[in-house]
Amino acid sequence: MIRYPILKEHASIGVTAPSSGVPKELHKLLVGAKDRMGERGYKSVIGDTAWTQDKAVSAPAQKRAEELNAMIRDESVDLIIPPWGGELLIEILEYIDFEQMPAKWILGYSDVSMLLLAVTLNTGIATAHGTNLIDLRGERTDVTTAMWEAVLSTGEKETVTQYSSDMYQKVWDFENPTPHIFNLSEKTEWKTVPNGNTEVAGRLLGGCIDVIHHLIGTPYGDVAKFRESYIPDEPVIWYFENCEMSTTDLRRCLVQIKLAGWFDNVSAILFGRSPANMPVENHKVEDVYAALSEEHKVPIIYDIDCGHLPPQVILINGAYANIEVKKGKGKIVQTFK
Incomplete structure (x- = not known):
């Protein structure tokens, strides 16, 4: 059976960059997203890779994988939302510990979707294709994007309905x-x-x-x-x-x-x-x-x-x-x- 994680109230968000991190001149975007999520009752645990970017990646492949693996294993981290996508996530696949992976939501898109699909195919754990963290920094969230919380809070055997945007x-x-x-x-x-x-x-x-x-x-x-x-x-x-x-x-x-x-x-x-x-x-x-x-x-x-x-x-x-x-x-x- 497919295993479905569930988002709980006041969850702790692990922010790691398995593909691209945020360059120094854009750190304000990451800080803004962290602060906004805090206002909404979430705690953000931001890894080192989220703050760095050079040669089209946040860090060397093994470091990116180690940080991701650590956040997946960390019981105090409830879900993982990378800051955004990138170009070279494929480099980390061989270092990911699929065999010991607990059911925990990973949410994102673009290059991160390679990680999402690989996790589901290799573990049977459901993964969430949708918004990245940086795009959740607004004063408000449009009704389509805002559904991420309702979808990730859906329980096993339950249903959730979404509609096309206007x-x-x-x-x-x-x-x-x-x-x-x-x-x-x-x-x-x-x-x-x-x-x-x-x-x-x-x-x-x-x-x-x-x-x-x-x-x-x-x-x-x-x-x-x-x-x-x-x-x-x-x-x-x-x-x-x-x-x-x-x-x-x-x-x-x-x-x-x-x-x-x-x-x-x-x-x-x-x-x-x-x-x-x-x-x-x-x-x-x-x-x-x-x-x-x-x-x-x-x-x-x-x-x-x-x-x-x-x-x-x-x-x-x-x-x-x-x-x-x-x-x-x-x-x-x-x-x-």
């Missing part, structure tokens, strides 16, 4: 954050292939496709073994978000994922809004989605609240989800079973 942020304006950090200026619309109202169900797995496809062929990306051990015969809903890839880059990754068997018994494939998806010649992202739907005979739901154009719903790797899209609006019901 508006999303198209462009990051770091110098002019709003009271809820994001500049929500564009109307949210979830779209589908085939076009129309859609309902799907299955176990959620996914993350930032730029990085998680690199798990294929490694000991940390054995989806077949995970399925056999934890969710035998159950369909999977894959969710992806594209940070930097062109449409042909994306297409290559999706073909690789298919050839690796990750799409066996898939019931739907979801894609977050993306700042990338640059067309190559006349090969557009809509062409990628259409080809994928035809190949696997499953619905594609895209431009969902997931990834680098916030806000984000909280998607739990391992949870059973029922997802509806009606007239451009989305509803996600996750069951912790």
Whole structure:
């Protein structure tokens, strides 16, 4: 069975940087996030790696892994939220102690999603794809992002419902954050292939496709073994978000994922809004989605609240989800079973 951690009141948050840390000139962001979480009743335990950044990483791989392992083992740390993503989390995978890992929430996205998926696949512990710590520093939190607490507080065999946002942020304006950090200026619309109202169900797995496809062929990306051990015969809903890839880059990754068997018994494939998806010649992202739907005979739901154009719903790797899209609006019901 999937093991689900649970967020308790006045929890202690372990802040470690398994990928990128916060450079000195941006320390105010980390301090602001710590203070804001304190106002909300949380204690933050900030590791050394969160304060440093050089050569595209917070620290050498083994140091990053040691700090992460220590926070996972530390019974006084209730959940782990990295400051943000980065580039080279893959370097620490071989040093992570998956065998002795207790059930503890890890929340994040971008490069951190590689850690999330690897943990769930190798331990059967649910992990949470969603906001990072730095984006929780606002005076207020938008209603979509604020659901992180409700989702992580859901008990075993219980359900939690989230809805698509009303508006999303198209462009990051770091110098002019709003009271809820994001500049929500564009109307949210979830779209589908085939076009129309859609309902799907299955176990959620996914993350930032730029990085998680690199798990294929490694000991940390054995989806077949995970399925056999934890969710035998159950369909999977894959969710992806594209940070930097062109449409042909994306297409290559999706073909690789298919050839690796990750799409066996898939019931739907979801894609977050993306700042990338640059067309190559006349090969557009809509062409990628259409080809994928035809190949696997499953619905594609895209431009969902997931990834680098916030806000984000909280998607739990391992949870059973029922997802509806009606007239451009989305509803996600996750069951912790």
